[in-house]
Amino acid sequence: MEKFWNKHVETMNREQIRETQFDKLKALVTNIYTNVPYYRDKMQVLGIYPGDIKTLDDLSSLPFTTKQDLRDTYPFGLFAVPMEQIVRLHASSGTTGKPTVVGYTRRDIEMWEECMARCLAMEGADKSSRVQVSYGYGLFTGGLGAHYGAEKMGAVTIPASSGNTQRQIMMMIDFGVTHLCCTPSYAMNIAEVMQEMGHTKDDFKLISGCFGAEPWSDSMRSEIENRLGLHAYDIYGLSEIMGPSVSHECRYQNGLHIWEDNFIAEITNPDTGLPVKPGESGDLVITTINKEGFPLIRYKTRDICTLNYEPCGCGRTHVRMSKPAGRTDDMLIIRGVNVFPSQIESVLLSISEIQPHYQIIVDRINNSDTLTIEIEIDESIFSDDIKGIEDFQKTAGNKINSVLGINAKIRLVEPKSIPRSEGKAKRVIDRRSLNV
Amino acid sequence: MFKQLTVFLENKTGRIEDVTGCLASEKINLHALSIADTADFGILRMVVSDPDKAVAALKEKNFMVKTADVIAVPMGHNPGSLHKVLSNLKELDISIKYMYAFTSRHKEYDSIVILRLHDQEKALEKISGISILGQELLDCLNES
Numbered sequence: 398m399e400k401f402w403n404k405h406v407e408t409m410n411r412e413q414i415r416e417t418q419f420d421k422l423k424a425l426v427t428n429i430y431t432n433v434p435y436y437r438d439k440m441q442v443l444g445i446y447p448g449d450i451k452t453l454d455d456l457s458s459l460p461f462t463t464k465q466d467l468r469d470t471y472p473f474g475l476f477a478v479p480m481e482q483i484v485r486l487h488a489s490s491g492t493t494g495k496p497t498v499v500g501y502t503r504r505d506i507e508m509w510e511e512c513m514a515r516c517l518a519m520e521g522a523d524k525s526s527r528v529q530v531s532y533g534y535g536l537f538t539g540g541l542g543a544h545y546g547a548e549k550m551g552a553v554t555i556p557a558s559s560g561n562t563q564r565q566i567m568m569m570i571d572f573g574v575t576h577l578c579c580t581p582s583y584a585m586n587i588a589e590v591m592q593e594m595g596h597t598k599d600d601f602k603l604i605s606g607c608f609g610a611e612p613w614s615d616s617m618r619s620e621i622e623n624r625l626g627l628h629a630y631d632i633y634g635l636s637e638i639m640g641p642s643v644s645h646e647c648r649y650q651n652g653l654h655i656w657e658d659n660f661i662a663e664i665t666n667p668d669t670g671l672p673v674k675p676g677e678s679g680d681l682v683i684t685t686i687n688k689e690g691f692p693l694i695r696y697k698t699r700d701i702c703t704l705n706y707e708p709c710g711c712g713r714t715h716v717r718m719s720k721p722a723g724r725t726d727d728m729l730i731i732r733g734v735n736v737f738p739s740q741i742e743s744v745l746l747s748i749s750e751i752q753p754h755y756q757i758i759v760d761r762i763n764n765s766d767t768l769t770i771e772i773e774i775d776e777s778i779f780s781d782d783i784k785g786i787e788d789f790q791k792t793a794g795n796k797i798n799s800v801l802g803i804n805a806k807i808r809l810v811e812p813k814s815i816p817r818s819e820g821k822a823k824r825v826i827d828r829r830s831l832n833v
Numbered sequence: 834m835f836k837q838l839t840v841f842l843e844n845k846t847g848r849i850e851d852v853t854g855c856l857a858s859e860k861i862n863l864h865a866l867s868i869a870d871t872a873d874f875g876i877l878r879m880v881v882s883d884p885d886k887a888v889a890a891l892k893e894k895n896f897m898v899k900t901a902d903v904i905a906v907p908m909g910h911n912p913g914s915l916h917k918v919l920s921n922l923k924e925l926d927i928s929i930k931y932m933y934a935f936t937s938r939h940k941e942y943d944s945i946v947i948l949r950l951h952d953q954e955k956a957l958e959k960i961s962g963i964s965i966l967g968q969e970l971l972d973c974l975n976e977s
Binding site: 774776779781782783786787808809810811812813814 | 837839842843869871873874876878895897899901930931949
C-alpha cells in the first residue's frame with residue numbers, strides 16, 4: 398500500500414495546488430519587496446510591483462535570481478527576516494573562498510523536515526524504520542537535511558555521516574538499518590567494502606536507499622539495487638534552497654515529485670530565459686514560496702530537465718521533474734560538492750606568478766569521484782630541487798582543499814603536454830560516464 | 834663550479850629514451866647521470882659534454898630543462914675515498930642536497946663525486962682540505 402506522510406497535501410488536485418501557489422506567491426512578492434532591498438531594486442528596474450501579480454502566470458514577469466546574485470549579496474543580503482529569527486546557517490563553497498550562505502528560520506527547518514519526511518514515506522519508510530544518514534554532516538545540507546526529516550518521521554535515525562565505511566557497514570548490519578541515505582557513489586563504495594569484508598546483501602535488512610547530491614544513471618541504479626538488495630530512489634535538492642527533499646522519486650520511478658505547495662517549478666530556455674513548450678527540456682527555475690529566511694525568486698538551478706504534469710500511479714498530484722540531464726553552466730559535482738572550474742583557476746593564479754596551463758580531470762575510480770589537476774610545469778615551479786617542486790604540489794593541494802572542501806591530486810606534467818584546441822587548453826575532462 | 838643539466842620527466846614509458854635520443858642526435862656526450870624520482874615525476878640530472886647546446890636542443894623538444902651549478906670532487910678509485918670526502922664535509926658542517934658519483938678513463942680523475950651543497954656559495958668559502966673541480970673537469974673529460 399502506498400505510504401504518505403501528508404496525504405491531504407500530497408494528493409490535492411491541480412486546481413488546489415495552483416490556488417495555494419498563487420496565494421503564497423502574492424505574499425512572498427510583497428514580503429521580499431518590503432524586506433529585501435536587493436529584490437526591490439531588481440523589480441523596480443523592471444517596473445514590476447507586488448500589485449502586478451494578479452495570476453500565477455504573472456510569475457514569469459519577475460526577475461530571475463542567479464548564483465551571481467547570491468555572491469553579490471554575501472553573506473546575508475538576501476535574508477528576508479531579521480537575524481534574530483534565523484536559527485541555522487548552511488553554506489556551500491564559493492569561487493574565491495567566499496561561500497554561498499543560506500539562513501533558515503525555525504519554520505523553514507520545519508518545512509524542510511516535512512518535505513524530507515514526505516520523501517522517506519514515498520520510499521515506504523515510517524516510524525518503525527531505521528534510517529542511516531551517511532551524507533556528510535556540517536555546512537553541507539545533506540546530512541542534517543536527511544537527519545531532521547527521518548527524526549521528524551519518528552524513525553530511528555543514525556547520524557553516521559560519511560567516511561569509515563567498515564564501521565558504517567557494521568552499524569547497518571548490527572542495528573538492522575532499513576533505509577540508507579547517502580550519495581549514489583558512496584552507496585557503491587559501501588557495496589564494494591561490504592564484499593571485501595566478506596558480507597553479502599543478505600546480511601542487511603535494507604529496504605530502500607535515498608540517494609542524491611550528484612548525478613547518477615539508471616544503470617548505476619540497477620547495480621546499487623542488485624548489490625545492496627534494496628530499492629534505490631533519487632532525491633533532488635540544492636544547497637541554495639535547502640539541500641535534499643526539494644523533489645524525490647516515488648516507487649514508479651518515472652520522475653521526481655516536486656513539493657509544489659512549497660516550490661513553483663518552471664522550465665526556461667537557458668539562452669532566452671523564455672518558458673519552453675510543455676514537456677520540452679530546459680533550465681529548471683525554482684521559486685520558494687514557503688521559505689521565510691532565504692526565499693528565492695525564480696532561481697536558475699542550471700539543472701536541465703523536463704516537467705511532467707500527468708497524473709502519477711502513486712496518487713501524488715505534484716509535478717514530476719525528470720532526472721537532471723546535465724547543466725547549463727560548467728559546474729561539476731564531485732563527491733556531492735559543487736565545483737566550478739573558475740574556483741580552481743583562481744587558486745592556481747594565487748600561487749603561481751604566471752597562469753599555468755592546467756587541466757581538470759574528474760574520474761570515478763572504485764566508485765568514488767576523483768579530482769586530479771594536471772599542471773604543466775614551468776620555469777617558476779621547476780628547479781633541480783625535488784623538495785621545492787613537492788612543496789608547490791602540497792601548497793596547491795592544500796589551497797584547493799580549503800576553497801573547495803574536497804581533496805585534489807596535483808600532478809605536474811611536462812610543458813605543452815596538455816592538448817590545445819585553437820590555442821586554448823581544454824580545461825575539464827570528465828571521465829565519469831553516466832550512460833554506461 | 835660547472836653546469837649540470839636538470840630535466841623534468843613525467844613517469845612515462847620511453848621518456849628517458851627521448852632525452853638520450855635528443856642528445857645523441859646532437860652528438861652530445863654523457864659523462865654522468867642520476868635520476869631522483871617521486872611517484873609522479875623524476876628529475877634527470879646529467880653532466881654532459883656541452884651543457885648549453887644540450888639545453889637548447891632539449892628546449893626545442895619542449896622539455897623543461899634548466900642548468901644548476903654543481904661541484905666535482907676527485908677521489909682515488911680505492912676503498913674509503915668517498916668516505917674521506919664526506920667526513921671532510923661533515924667536519925665543516927656542510928650538508929649535501931644531492932650527489933652522484935662516476936668513474937672515468939681519465940688517469941688523474943678516474944673517480945669523481947658530483948655534489949650540490951646546501952647554501953652552496955657560502956659552503957664553498959668554508960671548504961678546505963679537498964680539491965674542488967669546476968669547468969676544468971669538463972674540459973678534461975671532453976678531451977679524454
